[in-house]
Amino acid sequence: MRLNRRLFSLGLGAVVLSGCASGGTGRARPAGGASGLPADLRPQRNAGYDAWVQDFRPRAQAQGISQRTLDQAFRGAGFLPGVVKRDRNQTEFKRTLEDYLAIAASDKRIAMGREMFARHRRTLSAIEARYGVDPSIMTAIWGLESFYGTRMGDIPVISATSTLAFEGRRGRFFEAQLMDALRIIQAGDIPAAQMRGSWAGAMGHTQFIPTTFTGYAVDFDGDGRRDIWNADPADALAGTANYLAQRGWQRGGAWAQEDPGGAFEPQAGGPRFTLGPNFRVIKRYNNSDSYAIGVGHLADRIRGAGPLRGQFPPDEFGLTKQDRVALQQGLTRRGFDAGEADGIIGTQTRTAIEGFQRRNGLPVTGTPSRDLLRRL
Numbered sequence: 130m131r132l133n134r135r136l137f138s139l140g141l142g143a144v145v146l147s148g149c150a151s152g153g154t155g156r157a158r159p160a161g162g163a164s165g166l167p168a169d170l171r172p173q174r175n176a177g178y179d180a181w182v183q184d185f186r187p188r189a190q191a192q193g194i195s196q197r198t199l200d201q202a203f204r205g206a207g208f209l210p211g212v213v214k215r216d217r218n219q220t221e222f223k224r225t226l227e228d229y230l231a232i233a234a235s236d237k238r239i240a241m242g243r244e245m246f247a248r249h250r251r252t253l254s255a256i257e258a259r260y261g262v263d264p265s266i267m268t269a270i271w272g273l274e275s276f277y278g279t280r281m282g283d284i285p286v287i288s289a290t291s292t293l294a295f296e297g298r299r300g301r302f303f304e305a306q307l308m309d310a311l312r313i314i315q316a317g318d319i320p321a322a323q324m325r326g327s328w329a330g331a332m333g334h335t336q337f338i339p340t341t342f343t344g345y346a347v348d349f350d351g352d353g354r355r356d357i358w359n360a361d362p363a364d365a366l367a368g369t370a371n372y373l374a375q376r377g378w379q380r381g382g383a384w385a386q387e388d389p390g391g392a393f394e395p396q397a398g399g400p401r402f403t404l405g406p407n408f409r410v411i412k413r414y415n416n417s418d419s420y421a422i423g424v425g426h427l428a429d430r431i432r433g434a435g436p437l438r439g440q441f442p443p444d445e446f447g448l449t450k451q452d453r454v455a456l457q458q459g460l461t462r463r464g465f466d467a468g469e470a471d472g473i474i475g476t477q478t479r480t481a482i483e484g485f486q487r488r489n490g491l492p493v494t495g496t497p498s499r500d501l502l503r504r505l
């Protein structure tokens with residue numbers, strides 16, 4: 130389970146976080162919007178894939194999946210070249226903790242988190258009463274995983290997981306995901322045609338992969354279905370709390386405290402922390418220090434806390450976050466759109482720098498510098 134979660138988590142943070150770094154609007158995609166998917170995420174003819182599915186069906190039946198479930202699940206399903214492409218292009222993109230937190234606890238994610246925390250207070254309290262998990266932590270995980278349900282993914286899960294099971298690079302892992310996706314359909318939790326998620330099969334408000342779903346999802350609202358896709362996030366949030374509770378969550382325990390004398394310094398020269406007992410439990414959800422700090426800090430902000438007090442050191446270009454924000458504002462003011470002035474030097478900022486350099490007869494490097502900041 131832990132291994133599966135980790136394999137999965139390599140992709141997840143990158144997907145969700147890069148989505149918001151590029152200035153995503155956080156608006157919900159149309160439900161069941163297969164027609165809105167790019168061409169490479171619509172099923173295409175592939176003889177090898179078709180043969181693989183024929184081979185797979187008896188294996189699924191041996192595991193208790195009925196012919197009827199298989200027929201329903203694979204009706205309209207098919208090979209998705211775009212999923213293979215995304216799996217192969219997956220790089221573990223290393224961000225500094227400072228940049229990660231600027232995205233994970235952006236003003237927008239904090240504001241929407243506070244709104245959701247208030248709107249779902251009764252549900253969150255009821256879930257806390259049963260599982261002991263801090264409601265602000267549940268809300269923060271929800272915010273990081275799907276921007277509070279607005280980015281749950283609309284790729285058909287049977288097509289995605291069967292494509293990746295066939296394609297082979299992590300075939301065994303994805304065959305296990307496919308098998309559990311079929312179990313979920315057979316249990317009646319979601320009709321096959323509505324089972325959608327990320328390209329890697331992560332589903333619903335808190336992006337459960339199928340094996341996590343079968344292990345931990347719950348029917349919290351008692352309507353007979355474990356529905357993590359529903360507009361009402363009760364089942365999804367309760368499943369997340371159940372997962373954390375079973376991984377050792379301590380009721381009332383801290384994730385960490387910012388502490389200038391703390392032993393845990395995730396970025397050299399940056400803020401330090403004293404860890405609480407629940408830090409390692411959050412890492413069971415996604416095995417990354419940055420993720421766990423992102424969840425914990427966002428949860429604190431949702432509860433009304435201010436930004437971290439500790440400063441981060443200047444970056445590799447000798448610029449502090451304040452300098453980088455000023456650089457982005459200067460570029461935009463001069464007609465080279467650097468996007469949102471968030472202090473993160475991404476593609477748009479680099480393109481704006483190149484434009485400015487070209488216009489002013491400077492060597493075109495696309496790299497920020499103190500000299501560039503002075504010129505602006």
Ligand code: CA
Binds near residue numbers: 348349351353
């Ligand atoms: Ca339910």
